[in-house]
Amino acid sequence: MGNQPDIAAGRLTDSDYAENFSDVHPPLDRKAALIEASRCYFCYDAPCIEACPTGIDIPSFIRKISTDNVRGAAQDILDENVMGGACARVCPTEVLCQEACVRNTQEHKPVQIGLLQRYATDAVMDDAAHPFQRAEPTGKRVAVVGAGPAGLSCAHRLAMHGHDVVVFEAKAKAGGLNEYGIAAYKVPEDFAHREVDFILEIGGIEIRNGQALGRDIALADLRRDYDAVFLGMGLGGVRALGLEGEDLGGVYNAVDFIADLRQSDNLASLPVGRKVVVIGGGNTAIDIAVQTKRLGAEDVTLVYRRGPEAMSATGHEQEFAQVNGVKIKHWAQPRQIRGAHDHVTDVVFEYTQLDDNGRLGGTGDAFSVPADMVFKAIGQEMLPLPQANGGSELLEMDGACIAVNDERQTSLPDVWAGGDCVAVSEDLTVAAVQDGKLAAESINRFLRS
Structure with missing residues (x-):
């Protein structure tokens, strides 16, 4: 057992690295997208919609692709899932929407929904005209902890409703697992960073990096200084x-x-x-x-x-x-x-x-x-949460994770949570996006009441 470890850098040529970490699923061009879209049956009670955690109207966006209305298709997607570009790349579509595709029952080859979703969202991300308009400012301020999929989804939806959002992110960059935790060949060419920039284009969202809950910020202070709080810090351990x-x-x-x-x-x-x-x-x-x-x-x-x-x-x-x-x-x-x-x-x-x-x-x-x-x-596992309000008031936990209701509201009336840190999490980017969206709609109702 006395052999020296064989660990080295630069085992490959530059061209090998470039090829090995290039896009694992090359995008569809227009011709391929039109052919693939034509395979959709545009089902009335489409099972693919039920299988999508964010409830995207899949037949609708595919029909728009088939008529060359790519921007309309992207709007269908992004209205339900603002991170539709990332989800098209990293989500296990083969066990979600594509597994539910009716085409499977006849030819065992589903419509390539993920690639069609990417085709539509990529076109809009590269377009100068942003697909979202912000509502009139409400004067309400919301603190979001964590700039991962759940936090960014929540922040974007709140900004759409006219609220001001400050996102506190522990790491040097926003994006969460899309930036730090997913294989490089799934999201090449700095896609995660470009998607964050796209989300922030709506305005009204400020990201403060290097800010960790319990170290730099306290939940009690956020509750005091903001009208509502969303916790989406993922699993730190x-x-x-x-x-x-x-x-x-x-x-x-x-x-x-x-x-x-x-x-x-x-x-x-x-x-x-x-x-x-x-x-x-x-x-x-x-x-x-x-x-x-x-x-x-x-x-x-x-x-x-x-x-x-x-x-x-x-x-x-x-x-x-x-x-x-x-x-x-x-x-x-x-x-x-x-x-x-x-x-x-x-x-x-x-x-x-x-x-x-x-x-x-x-x-x-x-x-x-x-x-x-x-x-x-x-x-990964949840790091112990710092106690709120000097320890006299705690978030209710479900096992090691935060307990939330169907609207992702915690046991504290002004605090919501979503993503991997909550007990109902499915450990999927698309599920985290849905958590953020559900929480934002609930927070908006709370702020307007």
């Missing part, structure tokens, strides 16, 4: 494995590495191991596995404790990883991270199985996988 060797060199949190990759101006400067092990079964695990492979890793093994159907990453994402050379090993859980000279050398896994009651357990049989780098991707 990363779950630990709780294993021996977890603190060895070469063991990383996947979300931190992805953030570094997304903010890098030179991918050739990012060191990557020759042998990489990823522990987890969600989208972050898939994203880090594929990206390390595309950075030049030779062997990338993703290990998950249950079967493929239990992975939170979709079947499409799992297949994408395997097509990209990632080995996925199911039914195994990590038991020990071993190392030499304070650096990881391999990970010991135990085979797992379900008992007669459906509970997961180890079999006692073990194997090891050599590793220069290990990435933990077993999920």
Whole structure:
């Protein structure tokens, strides 16, 4: 076990990096969009609308594309989902709107709704004429914590209604997971930043970066200084494995590495191991596995404790990883991270199985996988919320997350919340956007009453 770790930067040529991190789904041109739009049945009770968390009228926008009314199509999309451009790129449409498409019942090939949505929204984002008008200023001020999809969606809808919004964001850039946490090949060419600029064009929204709840701002102060508050700060913590060797060199949190990759101006400067092990079964695990492979890793093994159907990453994402050379090993859980000279050398896994009651357990049989780098991707968790009002008044929690009602209102009458920090979250960009929209409409009613 005395082998030196093989971690190096610049494993590939510049052209390899450019190709590996270019747009994974090239956009449709006009001809392809018209052909794809013609496949839609324009169903009266369209199941695709029901399957869309933001309720976009999908047949309507596709019909407009088919008549070359691309701007009208984009308006249909953006009225319900102001981040329709990002969602067209990153949402698992294959298990949402496209899975519900009636075309599946006849030819097992749904209308490519995601690509059509991107075709429409991209055209408007590049258009000088902004599709939204702000209402007359109301004089009301709302504080939004977190400039991710939930916070930006809420801020935009509130600004539309004429309220002034100040967004407090802990990081140096707005955008949340779209900026820091999603694979670079899904949102290339600085798309996340361009979408934030597009959202802010409506006016009435100020973003203050480097402002974290509990460190720089307090909920009690926001409630005092603003007419309403929306909490959309996501999940700030990363779950630990709780294993021996977890603190060895070469063991990383996947979300931190992805953030570094997304903010890098030179991918050739990012060191990557020759042998990489990823522990987890969600989208972050898939994203880090594929990206390390595309950075030049030779062997990338993703290990998950249950079967493929239990992975939170979709079947499409799992297949994408395997097509990209990632080995996925199911039914195994990590038991020990071993190392030499304070650096990881391999990970010991135990085979797992379900008992007669459906509970997961180890079999006692073990194997090891050599590793220069290990990435933990077993999920994020909510950081403990700072107490409000000196501790005499607390937000009601549901487990580790904030409890909210159907309008995303918390137990405090002037505080709403949405996105990954609430108990009803679906861990999807599109669901976070919907949370922000629902909360903004509820806040608007509250402010006008």
